[in-house]
Amino acid sequence: MNRILLFVLLIFMISCGPLHKLHKTYIGQPLSSMEDEYGKAKSIFEKNGETLYIFEKTEYLKSTEISQHKLTLDPMVTPEAKKIMHYYVTVKDGIISNIKLESEYERKVTK
Numbered sequence: 001m002n003r004i005l006l007f008v009l010l011i012f013m014i015s016c017g018p019l020h021k022l023h024k025t026y027i028g029q030p031l032s033s034m035e036d037e038y039g040k041a042k043s044i045f046e047k048n049g050e051t052l053y054i055f056e057k058t059e060y061l062k063s064t065e066i067s068q069h070k071l072t073l074d075p076m077v078t079p080e081a082k083k084i085m086h087y088y089v090t091v092k093d094g095i096i097s098n099i100k101l102e103s104e105y106e107r108k109v110t111k
Contacts, residue, residue, distance in 0.1 A: 022087070022099045031091050038087065050097070055087040061105075080108040 026034055031053065035041070041053035061083055066076040083105055090098040 019099070019101050022101065026089075026096050026099060029096055030094055031089070031096060034087075034089055034096060041089075049092065051091045053089045053091060055089060057085045057087070059083045059085070082106045082108075 034053075034055065038055040038057060042056045043054040045052040045054075059082070061081045063077050063080045066078060083103060086102045086104075088100040088102070089096055
């Protein structure tokens with residue numbers, strides 16, 4: 001019984017990820033559908049009859065206080081950060097065939 005529950009939980013986690021949602025939305029669609037949402041590609045590379053487009057999306061994350069139920073005197077605060085997501089889109093014959101997602105974070109250092 002535990003194995004079945006673990007298997008169902010694993011399948012649920014994989015099927016609800018952001019990369020899976022990108023695949024469901026854009027694989028098999030023309031490149032213009034991706035450009036409508038993410039703008040023009042930052043870089044374009046040609047290789048073996050396929051074209052790799054790199055899209056970039058930047059999001060600013062504000063600092064927030066971590067809840068400690070107000071039992072401590074010193075509050076814990078997360079630093080401000082910039083989240084940069086790179087979308088690597090492989091296009092063959094004008095149709096999207098593969099998408100890879102990479103995220104990186106740049107923290108704002110405060111003293």
